[in-house]
Amino acid sequence: MEDKFRKIIAKMQEADSIVIGASNGLSISEGIHIFADNAAFLENFGDFREKYGFRSIIQGCFYPFPSEAEKWAFFSRMYNYFLYKQEASSVMKNLYELVKDKNFFVVTSNIDDHFRQAGFPSDRLFEIEGNGRNLQCTIGCHDQIYPGDEILSEMVTKQVDGKIPADLIPTCPECGGPMQVHLEVDRNFLKGEAWQNSFQAYQDFIDNAHRKKIVILEFGVGARNQLIKAPLMNLTNQEEYATYITFNRGNELYIPDAITAKSIGIDGNIAEILERLVQMK
Template sequence: MEEKYKQIAEKIKDADGILIGASNGLSIAEGYNIFANDERFQSYFSDFQKKYGFRSLIQGSFSRFESENEMWSYYSRMAYYYMYHTQSSTLMQILYTLVKDKPYFVVTSNTDDHFAMAGFERQHIWELEGNMKDMQCANGCHKQIYSNREVVLTMREHEHGMEIPSEYLPKCPKCGGVMKIHVPVNQNFIKGSETQMSYQNYQKFMARFQGKKLLILEFGIGARNQMIKAPFMKIAAKEPNVFYITFNKGEIYIPTQIADKAIGVDGDLSQILPQIERAYRE
């Protein structure tokens, strides 16, 4: 494996640009598993778990609550404890160190804002499934997306049991209706102007590095992911100077048409990336 890590480090050094793809496997390696009934979830959501039987953060996110007050109690805790009340992980800082001196772009389905927290520039990030730091009209009456930071921090100060008092609930500035966190928990998830701008920035990045040595680094993305993995593999197959490296624990998928220009690394990213960084510094 040491030779493979050295090869990856050299690929990073040699690249003209780096395209990063990331899904839940990266967050899990950081210690934030939205699919697990782990100690973190039990610590912050034991009352919701007792009432509704939620066994993970993601399961609760798609559930119906008895009231808007209760819904925001759940989502404000989610945003606070999984994002606002956290610091950038060592893993994400290592990843940023590895790529920060190259032109880069990030495409991610993670909603935890951890790339920006680690120092990645927002104009170089395309978040396909929104971000817990934002909110939108629950009915999708308009395309504007709003920061929820002050709202969430205020809610954390005034929560009673499993409810947020009504006077602290955000209302849509257009229709006066319910607001919700900007993640795709129902059909009303909107893609506002920020999303369009991120997509345009991605298009510009890809045009800039067409025909050049573009390195794709893919973290924690399963074989069935059609949002990120499928397009990235098509890029690797089409562009002669693209090299593709996928990291995933327990599942590595590389199609035969790009096997000669790809590397698969199976294992725990929290252990793998520090070794690649060590090789990078040598």
């Protein structure tokens, strides 16, 4: 394993560009598992589980709550669990430390906004499915995304019996209609100007890396992930000087034959691996 780590550090030092791809496995390494009916879910969302029957944070995100007051009680609780009054995890701090001096860009399907929390600049970050701290008009009457920290944190402190007070239910400042967290949980997800700008910045980064030494660092992306993993593997296959480095556990550590010669697979605990790589940097 140490030989692989040394090779990874060498490849990163030589790289002109670094692409970081991240999905649920990275969050799991921080202790956040949005798909699990575990002790943390019971502690933070047990009342919702008992009342509505859903058994994970992700199921709650898609749940058709009977009222706006109940919907916002859940999403503000999720915001609180992810972000409120918390500093970045050691996992995310180590990841930032590993790449902060390099030319990098992040593409992620994680909705916890932990990259920005750890210091990753917004202009180097493409959150494909949004994050849990921003709000949008549900009907998408206009493009603007709104920061939700103030209202979401107030909702958390004032909810009673799984509902927030009516006067805290947000409405669109343009059309007066309902709002929602900016997450891709339905067809209303707004891919407006901010989303398009992030997408274009990511595409420009990839275009500028063409024919140069590019290292792809992939953290906790499932073997069948077509949103992040498939494009990164295709990029590796197309770029002559690309190196694909994937970090995952067990069967999720997948490298196709076509890019094996350009790839490094690390099977293990992402938190421990990042700590070791930062020590070797």
